[in-house]
Amino acid sequence: MTDDQEPLVNGTAARPDKRLFTPGPLNTRPEVRRAMLRDLGSRDTAFVDTVRRIRRGLLQLAGVSDDQFTAIPVQGSGTYAIEAVLQTVSPREGAKMLVLCNGAYGRRMEQICRTAGIACETFNQSEEQALSPAAAAPLLAAGPLSAVAMVHCETSSGVLNPVAELGRLVRQLQPGAAFIVDSMSAFGAVPLDLEAAGVDYLVSSANKCIEGVPGFGFVIARLERLKQTKGNSRSLSLDLFDQWAGLERSGQFRFTPPTHALLAFDCALQGLLSAGGVAAQASRYRANNVIVKRGLRRLGFRPLVRDGDDCYIITSFLCPTHANFSFTELYRRLSALDQVIYPGKVTDADCFRIGNIGDLHEPDMHRLVDCVETVLRDMQVPIPVTYGDPQ
Template sequence: MAQNSARQAGRHFLQIPGPTPVPDRILRALDRPVIDHRGPEFAKVTKRALEGIKTIFKTTNPVIIFTATGTGAWEAALTNTLSPGDRVLMVETGQFGTLWKKMAERMGLKPEFITTDWRHGADPKAIEAKLREDKNKEIKAVCVLHNETSTGALTPIAEIRKAIDAAGHPALFLVDTISSLASADYRHDEWGVDVSVGGAQKGLMLPPGMSFNAISDKALKASQTSKLPKSFFAWDDMLNMNKVGFFPYTPATLMIHGLVEGIEMLHEEGLDNVFARHKRLAEATRIAVKTWGLENLNKNAAQVSPTITAILLPEGHDADKFRALALETFNISYGASFGPYAGKYFRIGHLGDINDGTLLGALSITEMALSLAGVPHKKGGVQAAMDFITAAHADPKKAAAE
């Protein structure tokens, strides 16, 4: 047997920012016989899932579950609310903000793109300024990412809502929560979001293949006059069938069971505790990065992501080669880099069913990999992260304030 195909002992460290490792409890929930998706037993499970997911988005309005990844939910958000030729305001927060914009173009919409350096989240002031310039109120929607998965920037959604209101603009507010839902505080109703897009494979801890649209009354009204073509993603068919616990087509039945279990696990821990855990692990990661003398791709300290940290390598060091070396030597997967910074950074995901020990293991591997790859850095990043985590547990209130 070739040496490079030898078995690697122990667990694989999946430190990409999603899909995240699936907990045993959810694996057990998925491991069951398939039942009739038109029968009374499945209807009960569906209703539990539909009610439960509302508590994660923090909404009393309907949440639609699609058998699709987050990209499908992006499309559903646009096609159900807009018409051909509609102008939409979008922000280049990174790779995924750019992909959503490309989708809008392919669908016959006219995106206006606020460009950035990929090192900041969306700027409420820039959005407000663009909306004030739109004297005829032709912009029909504002689309932003709560958490830009490619760069690690968390946009203040409540402030964007205030900016839209300050401009006196009637545009719909569409938000991607794919890499923040169930990991960072998110409030669909309170923050006045019209469509929240979510995915199951990150904070909800499920395998890929399920996504969501949480919708407001305003969005539902817009869907009644939207002229973009829609069939699989049509809200009206879904809402009508969901009322009785079913779907207009065959859903991912076992994933529904997994979703119910994931929601239950989140509430057993307590959502505020979930958010605090993610903030603690994110801060520990940033402390390690700073101690190593490396740079966080995200430059805005007020917009740091609780779920992913993007780490720039010094000039002359290839991040893709670094990731390949770390995978082969230490059995760890990091997230790739994109766009103008392709090959210059790698991403550590710290979201989902992750605890202090798992993160410290990943950071220890990272420090070893930096040494093995010859990347200039200072020692002690892992120790600094350990010290922070220890102090955070000793004084949780102080850690929360920080």
């Protein structure tokens, strides 16, 4: 079989993948999938070299040096990596976390803290707006904190939060606190200067903007902070300090690693670095996002998040109020056309989400808009769609 041929399933050509307009898992390039067609032992020299190359490449992508930061892969979804950080940075006595929250993934960090018995206070803001440093300042100044955590791009809505501004505020008002950023859906495509923003722990996942496959998350940690956390974790498998110490000592995971996912990620990461890194990924995703927003606005759809607070990673659109419109039916009909979108995940608005990341390009985005228009006509929903209230 050549690179251009479709793989065979039960002797017949496999159907081409649907286009996934989601925040992950997402469409991957053929060479990334082919990288998994290799079995390596977790202690094999070639695999240990792969993990070392990944860790080095992540620091390069982040634009930080290995004398100040380290990269630590952790088995499981991105949430596992988030929990590993929250568990590890929090001393068993006297810990107090502040979560800056404007969406589902901020609330998830609060839930992790409460489940683990970590004292936690939450600053809550509207899901449709970026976090306000001025509004958060009183809580940041109120008392000693062991850590402050926030989400970079809230995948539930598409809001982009001001990490740099909030990070500088944390350094000013809580210099002893660790600053944790969930950059699950932004790292690799949204520029962020970790040093300037004072980020101590940045967390992301293999199957987001770097375009690998699911199986592990990773943490880019400031060494000075990390070295102070030995013995903090209330979990054995999620002890980030011990995971780092094991990798430094032997180059190996403490427990069975997701070998095939790591091989795919190595291929994706090296490809991204050679293609231009964050700037190149941002350029393509921005172009994708422009096409979708322009096309759906032409059809009458309104974005949930106002311009300026939104991110080009994913966009939420409000559902029309016409009686013939049903998101379930929209989803079903689009899926039949091999176009997969996401339902909304905000609590106070009826909406759906369209992601622009993964192996998606401008023709894919134009095709999606055309399919949405076709489906609306088939559903007998008037175009432009309406919302039953003045614009």
